[in-house]
Amino acid sequence: MGELGGFLKIHRGGPGQRDPRERVGDYREFTLSRPAGELAQQGARCMECGVPFCHNGCPLGNLIPDWNDLVFRDRWEDAIAQLHATNNFPELTGRLCPAPCEASCVLEIREGDAVTIKQIENAIINRAWDEGWVTPQPPRRESGRAVAVVGSGPSGMAAAQQLRRAGHRVVLFERDEAAGGLVRFGVPDFKIEKWLVQRRVDQLTQEGVELRCGVDVGRDVSVEQLRAQFDAVVLATGSRVPRDLPAPGRELTGIHFAMDYLYQRNRWVAAELGPAPDAPAPVAVPITAAGKDVVVIGGGDTGADCVGNSLREGARSVTQLELLPEPPPRRPDDRTPWPLWPTKYRLSYAMEEARQTGRGEQDYSVATTHFSADQNGCVAALHIARAQDAPPFAPVPGTEGELPAQLVLLAMGFLHPEQDLLDQLGVQRDARGNVSVVRPYTTSEPGVFAAGDARRGQSLIVWAINEGRQCARMVDRFLSELDGGSSAADQATAPAHPGQVHDAAIRGEADADEGPEGPPQHVGPGVSASS
Ligand SMILES: Cc1cc2nc3c(=O)[nH]c(=O)nc-3n(C[C@H](O)[C@H](O)[C@H](O)COP(=O)(O)OP(=O)(O)OC[C@H]3O[C@@H](n4cnc5c(N)ncnc54)[C@H](O)[C@@H]3O)c2cc1C
Numbered sequence: 001m002g003e004l005g006g007f008l009k010i011h012r013g014g015p016g017q018r019d020p021r022e023r024v025g026d027y028r029e030f031t032l033s034r035p036a037g038e039l040a041q042q043g044a045r046c047m048e049c050g051v052p053f054c055h056n057g058c059p060l061g062n063l064i065p066d067w068n069d070l071v072f073r074d075r076w077e078d079a080i081a082q083l084h085a086t087n088n089f090p091e092l093t094g095r096l097c098p099a100p101c102e103a104s105c106v107l108e109i110r111e112g113d114a115v116t117i118k119q120i121e122n123a124i125i126n127r128a129w130d131e132g133w134v135t136p137q138p139p140r141r142e143s144g145r146a147v148a149v150v151g152s153g154p155s156g157m158a159a160a161q162q163l164r165r166a167g168h169r170v171v172l173f174e175r176d177e178a179a180g181g182l183v184r185f186g187v188p189d190f191k192i193e194k195w196l197v198q199r200r201v202d203q204l205t206q207e208g209v210e211l212r213c214g215v216d217v218g219r220d221v222s223v224e225q226l227r228a229q230f231d232a233v234v235l236a237t238g239s240r241v242p243r244d245l246p247a248p249g250r251e252l253t254g255i256h257f258a259m260d261y262l263y264q265r266n267r268w269v270a271a272e273l274g275p276a277p278d279a280p281a282p283v284a285v286p287i288t289a290a291g292k293d294v295v296v297i298g299g300g301d302t303g304a305d306c307v308g309n310s311l312r313e314g315a316r317s318v319t320q321l322e323l324l325p326e327p328p329p330r331r332p333d334d335r336t337p338w339p340l341w342p343t344k345y346r347l348s349y350a351m352e353e354a355r356q357t358g359r360g361e362q363d364y365s366v367a368t369t370h371f372s373a374d375q376n377g378c379v380a381a382l383h384i385a386r387a388q389d390a391p392p393f394a395p396v397p398g399t400e401g402e403l404p405a406q407l408v409l410l411a412m413g414f415l416h417p418e419q420d421l422l423d424q425l426g427v428q429r430d431a432r433g434n435v436s437v438v439r440p441y442t443t444s445e446p447g448v449f450a451a452g453d454a455r456r457g458q459s460l461i462v463w464a465i466n467e468g469r470q471c472a473r474m475v476d477r478f479l480s481e482l483d484g485g486s487s488a489a490d491q492a493t494a495p496a497h498p499g500q501v502h503d504a505a506i507r508g509e510a511d512a513d514e515g516p517e518g519p520p521q522h523v524g525p526g527v528s529a530s531s
């Protein structure tokens with residue numbers, strides 16, 4: 001374990017951030033990392049609990065106490081081997097994960113005292129890249145089987161990497177001009193610079209993943225072609241249909257979905273700072289916040305990223321509105337006690353920037369009643385009222401007000417994946433319109449699998465990576481069944497009759513992770529880093 005009693009002597013020290021007033025002048029990352037010595041001290045605070053709740057809090061099951069201890073002992077190369085055992089892309093989670101692990105850290109029973117797990121994770125992978133420990137890991141043998149992965153967000157990238165490393169031919173189709181999904185075109189550069197995403201994409205292609213950007217599957221490549229050319233298909237198309245606000249005046253010029261704005265900002269930054277895309281970028285109608293009063297409707301991460309971009313563009317004012325009541329400032333132990341993820345107020349990086357530059361505020365329990373226009377048919381004002389604090393959050397009479405707005409961005413979440421390709425493939429959906437599965441990650445259509453937001457609805461990067469990994473495991477087992485193979489563990493539990501499905505997970509009687517590979521192995525002394 002770390003230092004005995006370290007948590008009693010060493011205070012939690014999270015990552016630093018650049019001054020909000022300075023960082024709104026550029027698009028560079030604003031999170032700063034600590035020197036290695038300080039990180040070792042932070043790792044030393046880990047108690048290596050007998051029951052590490054953080055394992056359960058992390059959707060990837062990251063082996064957190066192990067790498068905390070390895071960092072404390074200055075064994076960084078072993079630490080990255082341990083981290084890569086469960087997580088293909090720690091530089092994404094180390095920067096962007098909300099860190100449910102820290103909410104479930106035993107030290108967090110004293111609220112605000114958790115081990116700084118996320119910053120240690122980020123430091124391990126940054127050091128690994130700097131030292132040259134992250135290298136392509138092409139397979140040692142080819143299986144002769146081919147898989148199409150549709151969508152190159154974190155779930156598609158994780159699935160593609162795992163399947164390729166298992167020896168399958170993998171073609172990763174992406175509609176956008178570059179790979180990365182929402183991490184590339186939703187999340188702004190000031191949260192993750194895109195050369196970091198591209199570096200991983202390059203690793204995938206160096207391992208032999210065939211990346212085809214600018215290809216819309218279902219339109220540029222037909223479902224019949226997919227079925228004819230591939231043994232299996234993974235749907236990792238995300239959850240992209242935005243929730244709309246059907247208020248009077250919604251059709252006015254200047255009211256846009258958040259993703260239309262964010263795509264455009266990310267493309268603009270890519271053109272200015274790189275990296276260059278793999279395929280030509282589409283030309284879109286410009287949406288700009290420069291010099292405008294901006295209202296962002298929706299209080300979540302997507303809304304925050306709209307606020308951050310608007311400030312950098314030079315908006316006159318930015319207001320972020322949320323329909324739901326303001327959460328409590330501290331963990332509400334009656335509703336979400338430790339180790340659950342607490343529903344409490346968190347000041348976003350973007351609202352901190354807005355306040356420190358005196359250009360913005362946020363408000364809760366606000367319902368939008370309608371929009372009004374100027375003489376040119378462009379949005380000029382948002383008409384609002386206080387919202388009741390329970391569904392349907394209706395406007396409270398007598399509380400009406402008005403906000404000036406020349407740009408309104410709708411960031412109210414996403415409903416479900418786009419349905420066209422799913423219709424063409426004939427896969428079943430659940431009541432919410434997400435791809436439903438009949439066995440782990442296995443759709444109703446033979447040979448078609450699903451992972452990430454397309455399966456679970458709009459979620460988090462850490463879940464997307466986890467789903468991509470687990471889905472790859474199911475595809476690998478399906479392909480091995482096609483070849484008549486079965487895992488040693490499954491043979492032990494299943495009678496071997498001709499034509500019988502050997503694999504317990506394929507029969508729907510086991511989880512994706514059950515099998516001879518089992519859970520990730522702990523790293524011992526002398527084990528070299530792999531990626
Ligand atoms: C603005 C914004 C900010 C966010 N910030 C965070 C954050 O800070 N931390 C966090 O954990 N999560 C964040 N999220 C959520 C996170 O980005 C997603 O949960 C995650 O990216 C989902 O990964 P995915 O691979 O399932 O789907 P996506 O990332 O959505 O990728 C799906 C890909 O499929 C492609 N595609 C779709 N249909 C086709 C087709 N027919 N043919 C070819 N390609 C297709 C799309 O172009 C896209 O590239 C954010 C989301 C948004 C919108």
Ligand code: SF4
Pocket residue numbers: 057058059060061062064093094097098099100101102117118121462
């Ligand atoms: S991936 Fe997220 S939940 Fe898991 S250890 Fe990293 S920061 Fe914590």
